[in-house]
Amino acid sequence: MAKINTDYLLRLANNQIPDEEILTGYMRDYVAQGxxxxxxxxxxxxxxxxxxxxxxxxTLSNLMIGRALTKTRQILDKYLIFNFNCRTTDDIEI
Structure with missing residues (x-):
């Protein structure tokens, strides 16, 4: 079973994490776990x-969750474009 860092997710939904930490948290909690x-x-x-x-x-509203997912994807795409000239695919449903 995959590890879920709920502190990271709650802080992300409440817009309390700088962009750099969003990227490192995503890499640690998601990419590194496949x-x-x-x-x-x-x-x-x-x-x-x-x-x-x-x-x-x-309460985590759908709007807060949607914003957290969108912001994560934007930061990830910026990193991927700069370093690898690629981005996330549209088949990841958010």
């Missing part, structure tokens, strides 16, 4: 339905 942004979306769905995390940091 996962992608689609998996991040499923992780958000899982923690959104867990009352322990909802009570801890307020």
């Amino acid at each position: 996962r992608n942004i689609g998996d991040m979306k499923h992780d958000y769905m899982r923690i959104s339905s867990n009352i322990k995390y909802i009570n801890l940091d307020g």
Whole structure:
């Protein structure tokens, strides 16, 4: 089972992480585990339905989750274009 860093996901949804940390967290928690942004979306769905995390940091709205996924993808694409002249594919549903 993949490790989910809920602190990272909650801070990302609340716009509390600088771009560099978003990229390093994504590389550590997703790329290094063979996962992608689609998996991040499923992780958000899982923690959104867990009352322990909802009570801890307020309700995660679909808008907050969508913004977190979009921002992650934009930062990842910027990194991929600069370093490898490629970007994420459109078949990753966010």
